[in-house]
Amino acid sequence: MAVSKDMEKGTWTSQIWMEDWQGKKKHKKKRGFASKKEALEWERNTLLASKTDMNMKLADFVEVYFRDKDGELKQRTIRNKRYMIEHHIIPLLGNKAMDSITPADIIQWQNKIRSKGFKETYQRMLQNQMTALFTHAAKIYNLKDNPCTKVKRIERDTQEKQKTNKKHDISL
Incomplete structure (x- = not known):
């Protein structure tokens, strides 16, 4: 799980690794968050939804x-x-x-x-x-x-x- 800032665009990116329903590891990445808080919220919600x-x-x-x-x-x-x-x-x-x-x-x-x-x-x-x-x-x-x-x-x-x-x- 990682949240990073794109200095060029001034937006935040969130990346996570999670297991799907078959137990396979999947990589998810989403870009363009206005704040670090929004990126962390997406990360938390995505992990909760997967579980x-x-x-x-x-x-x-x-x-x-x-x-x-x-x-x-x-x-x-x-x-x-x-x-x-x-x-x-x-x-x-x-x-x-x-x-x-x-x-x-x-x-x-x-x-x-x-x-x-x-x-x-x-x-x-x-x-x-x-x-x-x-x-x-x-x-x-x-x-x-x-x-x-x-x-x-x-x-x-x-x-x-x-x-x-x-x-x-x-x-x-």
């Missing part, structure tokens, strides 16, 4: 998630999921470590989403994206405690449920 340590920030795990889902989902689906996650999940929980997000944090997030006045169908779609992230972390990367499983999901309001139930009542 997929659940102590990583949710925002960093999102990149791991999309890397894993790249061949599985259509590009349009990835684009839609990424939009919802980047605009409605990361701003509120992105700086917290995956293993430190609690059910109380999820409830706070749900309350914030409800207060924005989105339609309930969109609120449930956002909840589904949150659940997908944590389910993937739990199943694939051994996140010990999935907070989404302990929280009630965002549902349709009771008036909408009653209307739906009345439509399906069959009188004999």
Whole structure:
């Protein structure tokens, strides 16, 4: 691991050696950082992502998630999921470590989403994206405690449920 300054350009470069999933050593290098702090941050995040340590920030795990889902989902689906996650999940929980997000944090997030006045169908779609992230972390990367499983999901309001139930009542 090395961080160095390019005196000619006035930018920082970071280089690391790491093992891939097959145990082969790989060299990664990134240039053009404005500060040494940014270069060290990239280095730390890249190493965490390679180990997929659940102590990583949710925002960093999102990149791991999309890397894993790249061949599985259509590009349009990835684009839609990424939009919802980047605009409605990361701003509120992105700086917290995956293993430190609690059910109380999820409830706070749900309350914030409800207060924005989105339609309930969109609120449930956002909840589904949150659940997908944590389910993937739990199943694939051994996140010990999935907070989404302990929280009630965002549902349709009771008036909408009653209307739906009345439509399906069959009188004999």
